[in-house]
Amino acid sequence: MKIDPTTIRKDFPILNQRVNDEPLIYLDNAATTQKPISVLERVAAFYQHDNANVHRGVHTLANRATIAYENSRDTVKDFIHASKRQEVIFTKGTTQSLNWVAKGFASKILKPGDNIVVSPMEHHSNLVPWQQVAHETGANLVYLPMTKDGRIDLESFKHVLGPKDKLLAITHASNVLGTVNPIRKLADVMHQNKGYIVVDGAQAVPHMPVDVTDLNCDFYCFSGHKMLAPTGIGILYGKFDLLDQLTPQEFGGEMIQTVGDFQSTFADLPYRLEGGTPNISGAVGIKAAIDYLQSVGMTEIASYEKKLTDVVLPVLKTIPGIEVYGPDQRTAVFSFNITGIHPHDVATAFDMEGIAVRAGHHCAQPLMRHLGIDSSVRASFYFYNTPAEAKHFLETIPVVKEFFGNGLI
Structure with a gap:
């Protein structure tokens, strides 16, 4: 319309x-964006009528809360065109999502001398975690060439890319320049080089259609509050096989399968990465925000x-x-x-x-x-x-x- x-x-x-x-x-x-009445009312309605902790409860309110929470996951899955609902992880926001990929995945695959490639236009949330991983693993941080008007020089990137370039962390859209980066082309180049691509989608998801399958990115991260939803809720998308390799960064309730006296086993995706009581109202809010965006x-x-x-x-x-x-x-x-x-x-x-x-x-x-x-x-x-x-x-x-x-x- x-x-x-x-x-x-x-x-x-x-x-x-x-x-x-x-x-x-x-x-x-x-x-941050403002919130429509439908989002505000949906979050209020959750607290007024359905407030309970999710998953293992058997009473009516717990069932309602669980259904609302998991329906939100399905809505996000469809919105970004993920292949499986298990590929959608609820987080606090883009920053936490990127940190989890850096600490839980990249730190395991990188070794001394490998390169983490970033662009000069990255938000600190998509730079500082990679600096830390580089320090911890002995990997190098390498900056992409950028044109004078603030675009990625794709041809130069193709030319300089080598076997040591194991991971590219790149914003989909710059929060300063407004540049929209060619994620699919960058992903294809990285995959041809047997590398991985992690995308900061915080400035893209609210403003344009995003299809993570078509982009062929390995991980994609974004925040709810930049797309009409409440603060404190975000999404980590990852290809299932890669997400399954990501080590949990928080340990405790809900993310376990069994707990022994001296060791524990962890639940399957997505719950393994969602330890503790999640931001249930935030998940409810991001669903309402997506519903509104899709109506427009x-x-x-x-x-x-x-x-x-x-x-x-x-x-x-x-x-x-x-x-x-x-x-x-x-x-x-x-x-x-x-x-x-x-x-x-x-x-x-x-x-x-x-x-x-x-x-x-x-x-x-x-x-x-x-x-x-x-x-x-x-x-x-x-x-x-x-x-x-x-x-x-x-x-x-x-x-x-x-x-x-x-x-x-």
């Missing part, structure tokens, strides 16, 4: 407020956000004194700097106009160094943002420049 943001916004009550006596324009969606349509969301990008980017790049980072083909994420004004001052000035943007290094300090800057302003859009909001954002930039006495740039 065609997206009507005016109608959609009625589902997001938080957007209907004033900030500093101005209508709120929320452009911090890369950090992921293809439609991607198309609508492209239209917003086509409105914002050409104008942003023509404003005097503005440096914009990233390629022309991108998600609706725009990182930029205004000459002579610190990003935090810019963000504060936007906030005075009711516009929520983010300023800082965006958990991507190596990328900041690569770009030759310390920080930037970031405006990130979602499908509930309107063209009028995009226009007002652009019109506010000269106001910000004038406020700081920078109007002649």
Whole structure:
């Protein structure tokens, strides 16, 4: 269906407020998205009617909670087109998912002299775990070549890849540049080299259709709170045979099969990796979020956000004194700097106009160094943002420049 943001916004009550006596324009969606009424009501209904611990309970509420929790797993499986429900593991978020792959899988297959390949555009969550694994295993951390406009140089990657390159950890979409990486092509190259690919999908899953089977990635990680769901819930997808090799990182209840006095055996997937009481309400919430996204349509969301990008980017790049980072083909994420004004001052000035943007290094300090800057302003859009909001954002930039006495740039 065609997206009507005016109608959609009625589902997001938080957007209907004033900030500093101005209508709120929320452009911090890369950090976290707002939640529709259907998600809020579904989580509340769980606590009001079905709250109990999952799995081994035999009473009615426990059965309801278990059914809701496992239905959520099935919904995620279908949403990302996983082959088996056992390939969907509930975690706290992208960060935990990536850490589990690093510690529970990569640390077992890497040996001294092997290479872990990353890109300069990685979020710290998809870099720091690999730094730690490299220290622990004796592997090397190697950075992919990147073009000046912030894309992976695929041909150079193919040329430099060697037998020591055992694992590629790569973002599907950059949280700073908006770059969408060619995951299937990268996966094919890695697999031809008998390597593995781990994908950070936090900035992709909310904004475009994702088919992990078609991407042929080995592991894929994402967070609920960036796709309308509550905080504290995320997904680790892995190919079954590889996920089955992943050593649990948390030990205790629910993940065991038998417990003896001195040793234990562990449950089958997926439960072996979900020790302790899980975030049941978060799982319920991510199902409700997926249901909402599917009612709108992921293809439609991607198309609508492209239209917003086509409105914002050409104008942003023509404003005097503005440096914009990233390629022309991108998600609706725009990182930029205004000459002579610190990003935090810019963000504060936007906030005075009711516009929520983010300023800082965006958990991507190596990328900041690569770009030759310390920080930037970031405006990130979602499908509930309107063209009028995009226009007002652009019109506010000269106001910000004038406020700081920078109007002649």
